[in-house]
Amino acid sequence: MKKRIAIFASGSGSNAQKIMEYFKRSPDAExxxxxxxxxxxYVLQRADNFEVPSHIFNRQxxxxxxxxxxxxxxxxxxxxxxxxxxxxxxASLLSAFPNKIINLHPALLPKYGGKGMYGDNVHKAILxxxxxxxxxxxxxxxxxxxxxxIIHQSRFKIDASDTLEMVKFKGQQLEHQHFPKVIxxxxxxxxx
Numbered sequence: 001m002k003k004r005i006a007i008f009a010s011g012s013g014s015n016a017q018k019i020m021e022y023f024k025r026s027p028d029a030e031x032x033x034x035x036x037x038x039x040x041x042y043v044l045q046r047a048d049n050f051e052v053p054s055h056i057f058n059r060q061x062x063x064x065x066x067x068x069x070x071x072x073x074x075x076x077x078x079x080x081x082x083x084x085x086x087x088x089x090x091a092s093l094l095s096a097f098p099n100k101i102i103n104l105h106p107a108l109l110p111k112y113g114g115k116g117m118y119g120d121n122v123h124k125a126i127l128x129x130x131x132x133x134x135x136x137x138x139x140x141x142x143x144x145x146x147x148x149x150i151i152h153q154s155r156f157k158i159d160a161s162d163t164l165e166m167v168k169f170k171g172q173q174l175e176h177q178h179f180p181k182v183i184x185x186x187x188x189x190x191x192x
Contacts, residue, residue: 085103108136
C-alpha cells in the first residue's frame with residue numbers, strides 16, 4: 001500500500017512541484033492532495049498539471065472547524081508536508097496527526113525562525129546580519145513557528161557579492177534537492 005502525502009502551500013508551490021515530480025512514478029508513495037489558504041496561489045495550477053486534487057480553505061474553516069482534518073482522515077494521509085505554508089498549524093490538526101507534519105524553513109534554525117520569518121524576510125535578515133552561510137532546515141511541526149524537532153539541515157556559503165536573489169536561489173537549490181529525499185526517508189521509517 002502506497003504512503004499518502006498531503007501538501008499545504010500558500011504561494012507559487014515550487015517545492016510542491018518538485019515533490020510531485022519526485023513521487024510521480026514512485027511505487028511507495030503518492031501525493032493525494034494539495035491544500036491552500038490562497039485561492040490565487042499558483043500551486044493550484046501546479047496541482048492541476050499533475051492531476052492532483054486540491055482543496056482551498058479559509059481561516060474560519062481551518063481554525064474553527066475540523067473540516068480539513070476530516071478531509072485528510074478520509075484520504076488516509078500518512079504525512080503532511082508544509083511547503084511554503086504561512087499559517088500556524090492549529091492544535092487540533094497537530095493532535096490528529098502527531099509527528100506526521102513536517103515543514104521546510106529557508107534558514108538554519110534555530111536562527112532566523114519565528115513569526116513573520118518566511119521567504120525574502122528570512123534572506124534579508126541573514127544578509128543584513130552579515131552571515132557567511134545559510135541553508136535549509138526540515139523539521140517536525142509543533143505548536144510554535146519553526147520550533148519543532150529538526151530532521152535535516154543543509155548549508156551553503158554566502159559570498160560577499162551575493163544579492164538577495166542569489167541567496168534565495170542557492171537556498172532553493174538545496175530545498176529542491178533535499179526535501180523530496182527527506183520525505184521519502186521519513187516515509188520508509190513509518191510503520192505500514
